[in-house]
Amino acid sequence: MEKYKHVLPGQHVYKGRLFFGFSPPDVLDAVKDFDVREDDVFIVTYPKAGTTWLQEIVWLIVNDGNIQKAKVEQVYFRSPFLEFKDLVLNEVGLELAKPMPSPRVIKTHLPVDLAPTGIFKTKCKKLVLFRNPKDLCVSYFHFYRSSSSFGNFQGSWPEFLEMFLDGHVDHGSWFDFTKGWWDKRDNSDVYILYYEDMKKDLKNEIKKMSCFLDKSDISEDTVDKIANHCCFESMRTNPMTNHHDVYSINKEISPLLRKGMVGDWKSHFTVEQSGYFDLLYAEKMKGIDIPFQYQL
Numbered sequence: 001m002e003k004y005k006h007v008l009p010g011q012h013v014y015k016g017r018l019f020f021g022f023s024p025p026d027v028l029d030a031v032k033d034f035d036v037r038e039d040d041v042f043i044v045t046y047p048k049a050g051t052t053w054l055q056e057i058v059w060l061i062v063n064d065g066n067i068q069k070a071k072v073e074q075v076y077f078r079s080p081f082l083e084f085k086d087l088v089l090n091e092v093g094l095e096l097a098k099p100m101p102s103p104r105v106i107k108t109h110l111p112v113d114l115a116p117t118g119i120f121k122t123k124c125k126k127l128v129l130f131r132n133p134k135d136l137c138v139s140y141f142h143f144y145r146s147s148s149s150f151g152n153f154q155g156s157w158p159e160f161l162e163m164f165l166d167g168h169v170d171h172g173s174w175f176d177f178t179k180g181w182w183d184k185r186d187n188s189d190v191y192i193l194y195y196e197d198m199k200k201d202l203k204n205e206i207k208k209m210s211c212f213l214d215k216s217d218i219s220e221d222t223v224d225k226i227a228n229h230c231c232f233e234s235m236r237t238n239p240m241t242n243h244h245d246v247y248s249i250n251k252e253i254s255p256l257l258r259k260g261m262v263g264d265w266k267s268h269f270t271v272e273q274s275g276y277f278d279l280l281y282a283e284k285m286k287g288i289d290i291p292f293q294y295q296l
């Protein structure tokens with residue numbers, strides 16, 4: 001008898017991590033050998049950390065604030081999701097990325113040891129976005145419910161929380177992902193940033209990212225334009241970023257841009273669940289001091 005009832009479409013285990021069928025083994029093999037360019041920019045996140053938000057911002061920074069172009073092409077085509085293959089959407093990350101002109105802005109949710117070998121053999125920039133794991137887990141729960149790619153999860157919140165803490169979710173354990181990438185924080189081509197800081201002061205974060213991306217000459221006007229274009233309300237109503245066209249997401253159950261806030265976990269976790277989470281966190285992340293913010 002399986003421990004968990006829910007089965008992801010095409011579910012498989014690859015090098016100890018659970019994956020859905022949209023990241024099949026042959027794609028994960030091919031990703032390892034992906035030809036990384038020196039001027040690639042990687043958006044590295046665990047699912048639901050604010051990936052789409054960062055993709056849109058970074059794409060605009062490297063494209064000198066070209067909002068006109070951002071308004072006519074889906075973010076998932078401008079910034080390919082490397083280990084993703086969805087033939088219905090015609091979204092095959094590797095195929096999109098290969099012919100793309102530089103600089104490419106590439107999304108991955110992979111733990112560090114499954115990322116392309118070239119990611120640390122080149123000077124490509126890696127922006128690693130973290131989000132407090134309680135809000136992230138809540139966001140993942142709702143996405144599991146709304147997306148057919150995840151099998152439209154019918155289980156309860158406590159069931160999902162257990163699966164999350166056990167690493168029994170697509171792309172494997174959050175703890176494993178976070179520890180692996182945190183270990184790379186001293187690499188000069190790795191930049192760690194936090195969803196909560198972006199919520200607090202987006203313009204300042206855009207300026208800091210621009211410096212990391214060797215675009216420190218970005219104008220105040222461009223920063224303002226990017227910040228306005230990328231605020232929650234603007235991305236929620238923008239058909240190029242809100243994923244309303246994506247057949248697998250039932251926005252009536254829960255849209256991709258759901259609440260976009262810090263602290264929504266408090267409306268899901270009971271006091272006991274939060275205490276249990278903290279206990280497990282302390283055990284699994286012993287000796288690792290990541291400054292997560294659970295409220296603003």
Ligand code: PPS
Nearest residue numbers: 047048049050051052053139231232257258259260
């Ligand atoms: S995915 O599918 O894994 O790439 O999802 P991801 O983009 O990482 O995460 C979706 C959550 O990010 C929130 N989001 C934003 N928050 C604030 N401002 C902006 N502009 C923004 N864009 C996306 C989105 O609302 C999801 O979080 P929740 O908590 O579910 O609302």
